[in-house]
Amino acid sequence: MTISASQESTADQASEVQRKFGISVEDYMLPARRQIQMVAPDGTLKPHAEQGTEPGHEYPIPGDAELIAAYERLVVGRRVNDQNSALVRQGRMAVYPSSHGQEACQVAAAMCLSDGDWLFPTYRDAVAVMAKGVDPVQAMTIFRGDWHGGYDPQEHKVGIQCTPLTTQLLHAVGVAHAAKLRGEDTVVLAMCGDGATSEGDFHEALNFAAVFHLPVVFFVQNNKYAISVPLSHQSVAPSLAHKAVGYGMAGERVDGNDLVALLAVLDRAVKLAREGSGPLLVEANTYRMQAHTNADDDTRYRDNAEVSEWKAKDPLSRMDTYLRSRGLLDDDGAARIAEHAEAVATQLRDGLGEDVPVEPQNLFRYVFSAPTPQLREQSALLADELAREEAGKAAQKEAGK
């Protein structure tokens, strides 16, 4: 047995695909001809024949309990996005890259995973981080200004929201590789955006995952813009999901504003990865409804008409209508969920509004597992500066009496 199995087993893989799905390995790896979409933008369930599914690309509708739990996280996610943006406008937080409009992707990325599975998010994925169980204030600490992290990644199996594009995809590959070597059935989901697919580490991560046949689901939120640069300047591939076949893995595209379809596609991807099918690439077709961050002016590079068009495809109203039509949601249920969302918003206002005391000595404490002599010297220098500053203040106070 070898761990770099895939090159040697192309024939085996082909026959297994044939046996399991009744299709060729190429048809397994290539995305279905159309994106998977189950609920139309107006909230009606699409006829099965129009959902984009094909033999070998079949997706059952997720169970009622999963849908309701997901809807609750969706509503909370929207409230979190809007609350955080408000905190930035009030000057209580430096910056917030909002996932407004992409909340369905955020929720599905976390919900498809089990407790022992890892999530590797980007800086725009705070809602996914919270949906995986990280405390909302801890998830937002990275933007609070007193710490580059905010939580223990081991506790909830969530990487720190990563700023250098796609570098975290390789960490996902490594976590999956270590788990596989120990014989664990961990699945890792790694997130990135459409612009990030141009980065070299995107290529290296997908290739490593495929060559070592690792249980990683690469989840691309194609929100159409990398700050100002549109997708057409990043790639002229038929779709980003089509990149999968070039690495020897399966790709699929899904309506990224259709939470039902997202759950269906990602649940299956995670299941296949856990069963040993190797990595998969899922592209969610969504839209960044707001500017890149508060520092960005999106009117310089896109028309209002385009934004309005996507507003009509909003994931929240769609899911709301769908669940009510199925009798899974009523006014009481919606009110209870809204109350929960409001409680999280309050938690964020309290946690991010508070004047967080900073500990200057933390500068030196965590550079290495134990400070070097040079860091101890520098730490003493800063302590001395601060002590003299305090003494000066005390003397002034005394003189002022």
Added chain:
Amino acid sequence: MSPTITTSSEANGNVSAATARAAASAAAAAEARGPQSITMAKALNTAMADAMRDDSSVLVFGEDVGRLGGVFRITDGLMDTFGEQRCFDTPLAESGIVGMAVGMAMNGMRPVIEMQFDAFAYPAFEQIVSHVAKMHNRTRGALKLPMVIRVPYAGGIGGVEHHCDSSESYYAHTAGLKVFTPATVADGYRMLREAIDSDDPVMFMEPKKLYWSKDQVDLEALAAEHTANRAAGSSSEGRAAVARSGTDATLIAYGPSVPTALAAAAAAAEEGRSLEVIDVRTIVPFDDDTVTASVRKTGRAVVIAEAHGFASVASEIVARVQERCFHQLAAPIRRVTGFDVPYPAPKLEHYYLPSVDRILDAVDDLQWEN
């Protein structure tokens, strides 16, 4: 999908089989006793093998490190001994190698990875600087990255372009990385074991021109010393060595420049000048105490390094010594470094590299008339 997927039981079975083979090879190695003529390559190889035998979370991977045993053969035999799960070749992508190692270190492994040559490590620079160096700080110690990035570095081997860079300054300048560089065969073993034991990431800079240097070394005794030190919680990390004692001036060198400094000291002795040679060993953390004690004693110093002198480790050492020893100095501290030019083609490298003569010229300039 593939039937060759590792299942839990297979994985465990494979690891135990590899462990059995490892035990057998340990028994074979135990037959040789006492000091032997050993190359640094062998010392490094044995250090990895011993670490892998002691700890099943130690993994070795990179380009050509498996079947071939590395282009310098430093990983020779590790795949056969420990199996393809613990020593393996990766796709040819350095950022991928380092980035995957970060994830493995996050998830309980201790990866020891090889960058094939100094200049081939540059594609991994972002992973090293933005993640390897910062993960511990970013997570306030929740995530440790116990990983070793081995970099065959520096020149003197007649290599073509991109095969002879002295890249240590880039890493030493990055907060959060430890930077080790052995200059002796025994340190090759000792320091690599300590780097693998370290809970912090270590850039392990291997002077490639010293790979085939030999010394009388008892690897078993070194292994026993390492085991005893580890049990006592002690380490030689952060300790410079006095490679040769002297009284008149101090030569401060590291890695590939240490043998050159020793040769200069031997030549100076014939002329009646007693030079002390300090082998820095670990650039980060730096041993200010040993270096300053020597310079305070001699009152004169020359810092020697192959890397370009401008904004270099050599410059940092000069600054540190000057700050601490100003009143004991009889002369300005001199540097003998590579020129500030791209590393030259093979037929020109002897003009570039610090030589015994250039070191002795610098020593002559240390204002002996004062």
